[in-house]
Amino acid sequence: MSFLTASRFPLMRGQRFMLVGLCVTLCLCWCAPNVQGQVTDAQEVSALLAVRDRLKDPYKNLNWTRKFDPCAANWTGVKCYWNASDGYLHVEELRLLRLNLSGELAPELGLLTHMRILDFLWNNITGSIPKEIGKITALFHLLLSGNQISGPLPDELGFLPNLNKFQLDLNMISGPIPKSFANLASVQHFHMNNNRFTGQIPPEIGTLPLLKHVLLDNNQLSGYLPPELALMPNLTILQLDNNNFAGTGIPDSYANITKLVKLSLRNCSLQGTIPDLSSLRRLLYLDLSVNRLTGKIMTNRLSQNITTIILSHNELNGSIPSNFSALPRLQKLALNNNLLSGSVPSDIWENVLFTSESKLDINLEHNLLSDISGTLNVPSNVTLKLSGNPVCTSANQRNIAPFCGGSNGGEDIPDESLEKPALLSCPSQICPIQGNFEYIPTLPDQCRCAAPFGVGVRLRSPSIYQFPPYLDLFKDFILSGISLYHYQVHVDSIEWESGPRLRMFLLFFPDYNKSTVFDASEVQAIANVFARFTIPGSDVFGPYDLLNFTAKGPYSNFLLPSINNGGGGLSKGALVGIVLGSISCAGVILACLLLFLQKRRQQTNSKYSVKDKSFPKVSMKVEGVKAFDFEDLEMATNNFRTQIGQGGYGKVYKGTTTDGAVVAIKRAQQGSLQGDKEFYTEIEMLSRLHHRNLVSLVGYCDEKDEQMLVYEFMPNGSLHDLLTAKYTAPLNLETRLHIALGASRGILYLHTEADPPIIHRDIKANNILLDSKWTAKVSDFGISRLAPVSDAIGDTAAHISTNVKGTPGYVDPEYFLTHKLTEKSDVYSLGIVFLELVTGMQPIAHGRNIVREVNTACQSGMMFSIIDRTMGPFPEDIVKKFMTLALRCSMDETKDRPSMLEVVRELENISSMLNPSISTSPSPPTSSLYGDRTTSYGTMDLLPRTGTDLVSGVIPTINPR
Incomplete structure (x- = not known):
């Protein structure tokens, strides 16, 4: 119809309306019989x-x-x-x-x-x-x-x-x-x-x-456990408990299932020894209990992220390996009811990264353990069970009676619950008595009430033994499939069941800034995500069951069908079908009209063509940014066969243009998270930003329902790739500082030299790319915003009030709570990147937040225990200064963070202390620099627990979130 009503069409207004009316009338007459009866x-x-x-x-x-x-x-x-x-x-x-x-x-x-x-x-x-x-x-x-x-x-x-x-x-x-x-x-x-x-x-x-x-x-x-199961390239969970593979053992080939996260073979009548599982670097959960396994416990190094080791009720002998003390994520170690001898290690918990919610359960009961190695100083969050060992009756051992009490047998299912948040003293009647309204428990400092929608789920095969430390990560997992904020989901209850499986009840609350009640489409959307199992998978939480929906109060009819007494209403699908049918009918009539008018249309509008629609809707044509044809990029990527990456926006391909330039092509997938607005924002931003630490936009393509952005190719990938072991060589401190400084200079340019200034809004390791000389370049400006001007006085940063966008783990907490975006929001995200660089940890992993973990380690004088050990030898004072800067950038409150100018100056100062040439040409990561990739720390001074002196390198105190 737009062809008939366009201003360039040479028909009088009355004639156009007559044609439109004729088309609609004929269509309805044509299609009306098809609406009657069944569809x-x-x-x-x-x-x-x-x-x-x-x-x-x-x-x-x-x-x-x-x-x-x-x-x-x-x-x-x-x-x-x-x-x-x-x-x-x-x-x-x-x-x-x-x-x-x-x-x-x-x-x-x-x-x-x-x-x-x-x-x-x-x-x-x-x-x-x-x-x-x-x-x-x-x-x-x-x-x-x-x-x-x-x-x-x-x-x-x-x-x-x-x-x-x-x-x-x-x-x-x-x-x-x-x-x-x-x-x-x-x-x-x-x-x-x-x-x-x-x-x-x-x-x-x-x-x-x-x-x-x-x-x-x-x-x-x-029968037997088929060794052929190891041939499956994507196997992550193998759970065969309570079957009868009598007389057979665990195939050695299972040590080659490189993606295996959970291996559970409890009570399977297995014999033989335990294979060497040290190659299973993703293993989180191992349960081989209640079998007849013999030999010694593996002494090779297990996965650093393992949470659960249950080897009880077997015939294992020898001593307890010392390598168990090098497992920072361990929650459960059960070696009870075996033939283990020697000493009880007093350091199993030495390197565990405890938080206020985490605990460690160690069961060594009913073995042949005769003494204690070292001083038995058991922390309050460690449960140690020693009953049934000779050490409990030895006169030489003192102060071990609390650990020698008996315990019940049977399947070891965790007994834990979630602590309810403490609400303010809110008026008892602020929430309506009727309508299923209640206080939003995830806003304990505010008396806000809304009507929740409930969902019952059960984790079928979680790879953890305790849930509370992983609560935040679980919310990230759930919200990866639902467009809600963290505070809108509340885990109301948890209950461990046989398996062990974890049953829980979730409450979803409306956005209190908009409404206290979900509308029907929002409830349906949440229900569909769970019923269709569209939440992406998780190694930690595994697959889930959908148990039920609880749709009370205003939602009591939202999930129920309805039939009108007069013969039944049409569903949305039927209405869409009828509309499409009508459009098809209209198309037939319009085709006849357009044939009649084609000649005049071509004469008066020859300058318009279909290809005009492929041009982007940006307001300027900037020199150096090329509009590519789809065919150009198809040829450049060998028909899109050269994929080098993938993200929420779509896939990334390596290509070579007709002029020989090597480029990276980001191709949007249909229904991607970005869409038109972010696509054109990226073009608009990058077309006018030019800095050696910002990725360059070569061109774009916007035609044939395709949206593609063409960038300069970055041969060393992203910083995230570098830190997640996609490179075999370690990354030395010099190169890490060089990357940090380059990224900081790029962001400083955005904040102070771009005209107008820009807040990036999504600084993260994935968006910091590295060229052939390891120069960092900031990328992905799809959700960037123009920065506000300072207030009238000039000493208080102005802000933008906007919906929260960004990546979990990198989002400024003050921005998240207040929706006030400032330049210091980028500083916070960059601080998280700095912490990644110095520790090798991820922002959120296995329920632990990097800021909280680093802050806890620093306050306890254990800062160097969390330094990335692949860094190689490093000067302690320089690392201490870099860590101090990272934590200052990551402060909860905006006013406590440095400006980007301060960040760059401090990084330049730190870099010059290490190597005056680092800002221009760092040494690339090479294995020859570091030998066996181990670091000898020697004797280290413990850091003070408080302070804010940036120059001296004293670690600032940060409130854990």
Whole structure:
């Protein structure tokens, strides 16, 4: 229609309105018959009715009736989409979660060939799984957990080409696991625990390329552990507890499952020795208890991030290895009920990174331990159990009675809860009595109330033993799939269950700055994220169960379907379909009109072309920034086969332009997090910013529904790549300071020399790129904002009031709480980068915040214990000054942070102390510089616990968040 109403079209206004009216009238007349009657595919209607006939619905939760169309009238749990090619609505999802349904699954489910999600979670379905489900080639999730399904698995299920999640746990399914499952090339999740499977685990499944989670615990499997499981390149969780692999051992090949995060083989009747697992650098959780394993405990180094080691109830001998004292994340060490002898180590907890929430549970009961090595000084957050050892009866050992009390046997399930936040003394009636309103517990310093939406979940296979230290990381994990702020999600309760699995209840609160109640679309969006399992995976928390939704008060009808008495309302999908149908009809008529008017249009508008639409909507044409054609970039990247990275915006490719320039091309994916606004902001910002420490924009492409940005190529990648061991050589202090100084100079340019000044808003290690000479260049200006001017007096930084954007772990806490963005927000983010450079830690990892960890270490006089040990030898005074600067930049309050000018000057001073030439040509990382990559620290002075003297290098005190 825009062609008819455009000002350049040579028709009078009245003529245009007549043409528009004619088109609409003809379209409605053409399409009106198609609106009458059913819009769902007839075969699928019949299939749903057959499904309904096989189900029992004692609580009348299903509104399925022959009187109304399934998709158009919103049948309970029936989610549809419009297929323009055949003109029908098709069932895409059958979501019948926890509706107290019984009966059996109908074979007619196989006729729903467009269905992607089949969800009967937590009902009372009996009978067997129909083999006809194997015909649903579009099926992505098969969710049947928590029913009473029995019988064997049909072989036909092994031929579902798109199946991603196989969720059948907590049923009574028997028989072997079909060998046909080796054909499930797209499957990532085998969640089939707590059934009655028998026989051998098929070795053939070792060929599955994408399988990540194998949860087959609590079955009746036998035979041997297939060594072929080690061939799966993406296996992260192998949980086979409580099966019977009698007389067999753990294959040595399991030490080659490099992505393995959790290995749990409790009570599997295993024999032999424990393989050398030192190559499993991502391993977080190891449980080999209640077997008949012999030999000594591994003495090779385990993963530095391991949280749980449970080797109890075996026949292990020898002494307790000293390497257990080098595991900073350890939460649980259970070696009880073995044949261990020698001394009880008094230093297991020496290097553990304790926080106020973390604890360490050590169980050494019922061994042959005879004495204590050193002085037994057990911290209050360590639980040590020694009963049943000779050391508890030795007259030579004193002060160990508190550790010699008995304990109960059985499965070791953590007993913990979350401490409720202490609210202010708020008026008792500030929240409405009706409507399910309550105080927002994540705002303890404010009396704010809103109506929460509840979600019950269960972590199926977490790789931790204690949850409270990981609360913040868990919120990051949940919010990675939901566009909410941290304060809007509250973990209301947790309960460890057998497995161990972690059941929890989450409350989601509306943004109190906008409303005290979610609208229906917001509730549906949250529900869909959980029901469709779209939250990205997590090594720490593993896969999750969706248990229920709690939609009380204003939300009581938001998740329920509705049918009008007058014949049923049309769903959004149906309305979209009708609109699309009408548009198609209009297109036919418009085509005739346009043919008639084409000649005149070409004469009067020859200067307009389709390609004009491909040009970006920026307000200027800047020399040096080229508008590339799609074909140019397609050729430069060999048809986009040269991917070198990926992020939330899309994929990044290396390319060579026709003039021989090597470039990096960032290609937006459809529905990316950035979109038009960030795309044009990036072009606008970089087109007028020129500094050796800012990445250069070469050009862009905006055509054929494609948005691409073309940058200078940075051969050494990002700082994040460098710090996460993508480079084999260590990174010396000189190069780290050079990178820090380069990034700081780039940000200083933005704050003081750009016209007008700019706040970057997303400073992080991923956005600091490194050229061939290790020069740091700041990149990614998609969410940058123009900086405000100072106030009238000039000594107080002005701010911008804006929604919080940025990356968790790098976001200025004051900006997060007040929504007031200042230049000091960039200083805070840069301070986090500095802490990464000096410690090698990530901003948020395994529930620990880098600022809090560093501050705790510094205040306890243990600063050098957290320095990145791959740095090589370094002068202590220089590292101390760099750490001091990093912590000053990371202060909670804006007023306590230095300006960017102060940061640059201090870094120049520190660099000149190390090497006067560092600012121009640092030494690149090379393995020859550092030998075995170990650092000899010698004797170190403990740092004072308070102070703010930047020059002397005294570490400032920071309030832990």
